[in-house]
Amino acid sequence: MRRAVLLLPLLILHGCSCQPHAPAPDAVVAADSAAAAEASGEDASPSPPLSTPIAAAPSAVAADALDEPAVVHRYISALAQGDLATADAQWTGGGPGGHPDDAVLRVLPGFRGLRIKTQAPIARDTATPSRLREVPVQIRVGTASGTLRFEGWYRLQPRVDGSGWEIHGASIQPVMN
Incomplete structure (x- = not known):
């Protein structure tokens, strides 16, 4: 019991894994822009993601070359x-x-x-x-x-x-x- 009392302040100060994590930045931006569109009376269609997919790694040789x-x-x-x-x-x-x-x-x-x-x-x-x-x-x-x-x-x-x-x-x- 005494150990639990000592650990409790540490968990509160440093956070606990059982606490909910903040949403991903893209989700926050999408939610904010949807809320702003709704407040202004505009269509709240989902916006495209902020990050684009990573393209295939560039090659140092021609694409048709032997590997x-x-x-x-x-x-x-x-x-x-x-x-x-x-x-x-x-x-x-x-x-x-x-x-x-x-x-x-x-x-x-x-x-x-x-x-x-x-x-x-x-x-x-x-x-x-x-x-x-x-x-x-x-x-x-x-x-x-x-x-x-x-x-x-x-x-x-x-x-x-x-x-x-x-x-x-x-x-x-x-x-x-």
Whole structure:
């Protein structure tokens, strides 16, 4: 009983969750404008909401461009087929540079099977729309010597002309079975 007496002033001073909450600001404005219209004898039809729906997030690339995981799939598939020209075209500057972090995939001989699993892209900057995305990836490659597994990520950025995404960097490591 004594504790309840001590808590009661705190609840009164700081408010209680059982107290009714104030109506949302849009509801107050709508009620005020309806009351004003009624008092002036005008038609009290509901007014449109004050806030407009949020439009879809703007994209850093053209609407018809491949999404980030599709670019990664295209790149790795081109490597598996031995088509380095198509694979290199997916990179910024037309190639991965001197020593790419996915070099192990570029030198694997005789792909017999390939499985690529990507996850949703992660924004790696604070720009709106994001201009640096990271695509986590798991790769399973069948070769003549057995099955190899790799994990890591590819980072993508918009092409200069905004026509699509291009690979900016990678980090791929082998996974021990």
